[in-house]
Amino acid sequence: xxxxxxxxxxxxxxxxxxxxxxxxxxxxxxxxxxxxxxxxxxxxxxxxxxxxxxxxxxxxxxxxxxxxxxxxxxxxxxxxxxxxxxxxxxxxxxxxxxxxxxxxxxxxxxxxxxxxxxxxxxxxxxxxxxxxxxxxxxxxxxxxxxxxxxxxxxxxxxxxxxxxxxxxxxxxxxxxxxxxxxxxxxxxxxxxxxxxxxxxxxxxxxxxxxxxx
Ligand SMILES: [Zn+2]
Numbered sequence: 601x602x603x604x605x606x607x608x609x610x611x612x613x614x615x616x617x618x619x620x621x622x623x624x625x626x627x628x629x630x631x632x633x634x635x636x637x638x639x640x641x642x643x644x645x646x647x648x649x650x651x652x653x654x655x656x657x658x659x660x661x662x663x664x665x666x667x668x669x670x671x672x673x674x675x676x677x678x679x680x681x682x683x684x685x686x687x688x689x690x691x692x693x694x695x696x697x698x699x700x701x702x703x704x705x706x707x708x709x710x711x712x713x714x715x716x717x718x719x720x721x722x723x724x725x726x727x728x729x730x731x732x733x734x735x736x737x738x739x740x741x742x743x744x745x746x747x748x749x750x751x752x753x754x755x756x757x758x759x760x761x762x763x764x765x766x767x768x769x770x771x772x773x774x775x776x777x778x779x780x781x782x783x784x785x786x787x788x789x790x791x792x793x794x795x796x797x798x799x800x801x802x803x804x805x806x807x808x809x810x811x812x813x
Contacts, residue, residue, distance in 0.1 A: 621722035629683055629714045631662040631676060638719075667737055668774040671747040674784050682708045682716050685791045691784065692723070694750035699731035701762055732761055732768040743769035748780035 623638040636654040657665065662679075663672040682689050688709045695702050703723040708716050735745070744753040751758040752769065758777045761768045776784070 623720045625718045627662050627716055633657055633660055633662055670775040674776055678708055679716050681788045681791050682710050685795045686710045687791050687794055689787055689791055691787055693748045696750050698734045699728055701726045701728055728762055733770055735768050735770055735772050738771035739773055741771035741773045743772045744775050745772040746777035746780055747774045748776055751777050
């Protein structure tokens with residue numbers, strides 16, 4: 601979700617007002633962007649992300665704006681699962697700036713006509729002092745950063761970059777870490793199980809109704 605808050609590409613360098621940050625994105629079953637709203641354009645402009653303004657990205661595919669394949673696949677899986685089960689899905693994620701740890705919640709909600717709305721809501725923003733080394737996306741970078749939790753892979757261990765003495769690499773490639781893969785897999789499983797339980801309860805209710813007739 602590079603564009604869609606997943607990689608901070610449209611997030612501005614603001615503090616207090618960030619507490620009200622909320623953006624919306626409606627996609628169809630092919631992940632085509634039908635509408636964006638909320639604080640979207642304000643944040644795109646204030647961050648210099650003119651290419652991410654709503655009138656530029658409408659009708660393009662959501663995954664075209666996600667830098668790495670792993671994240672694009674996870675987003676696609678989550679949206680498809682919501683559309684198939686007709687149940688909402690929630691996923692908390694980090695979208696930090698060098699000076700700020702930011703926690704967001706993504707909610708994907710089913711809509712009519714095979715569409716889904718993705719809501720990104722800022723939960724919390726905490727200053728980092730001293731700030732982390734600024735980083736930017738580089739597909740050729742040796743360092744990998746998780747696009748969901750912000751952890752960085754160091755010597756085969758995923759570390760939170762706000763740990764003391766940790767020096768954030770200045771160039772990173774994006775992916776999803778095993779912990780976040782497991783969280784997303786669990787969220788997808790829960791959707792399917794909730795549907796199965798609901799359907800089972802409906803069958804039992806129908807049987808009870810028939811028996812009382
Ligand atoms: Zn992660």
